[in-house]
Amino acid sequence: MTTGNTWHPVSLSHAIEPGTSAGTRLSGEDLVVWRDKSGGAHVWEDRCPHRGMRLSFGFVRGDHIACLYHGWQYDSGGQCRYIPAHPDLEVPKTIKVPVYLIEERAGMIWTALAADAGPLTVAADETGTVPVHSIYVDCSADAAAAALENSKLVPFSAARDAETKIAAVAPSLYAVSAGHDRLLVGFQSLSEQRTALHVVISGLPEVYQGSGQAHFLNWVLGLRYRIENPPKKVVPSPARAVAEAL
């Protein structure tokens, strides 16, 4: 799940409001995810080219982001446009923040670290999505996916005994469904031993907003508990193993 030319979710869309930024990681790379005042989302390296301050600590000003330390301002393409200590300077084109590919699908912000990544294969969700929660767990993305595959979904709006179906619908994205309900779970590998899971309901806000979100938030918290407390393997005592072998 962690190669540079694969798309990964790095945030729930609703978590980054216009005019805000947040720091995150993907496969060990520090990233800033920010949204300009007109709603466009951006994913960049989280490092100011001047002295290395995290840009996620900075301020969004219209369609620019300003570094907290000395106020250098970068436009939405990552190009430095203004240096407060030298207001009349034409800023050299070489002062630029590395920017990454960006898409918004399934209620999540997606990026790929490699510029030559193919198109994101997550389809636009025709019915809309309702955000649930992002959880952070101390295990690899593969271990979290294995725990998800063994989980059961209690439906919100259908028969309580509906069968749970889990399928990988794209790299880093699983669909979990039971009855009429369907969740999408995006996997973000922060590092080899830390993973974020971003969860949305695939469905209409008028059906799920409020009590539906609360219902599936409980499911998400239960999933985190199961990931962090995997069932212990019972190791038979040597005497019992011998007895069972006879």
Ligand code: FES
């Ligand atoms: S470190 Fe960012 S402006 Fe100086």
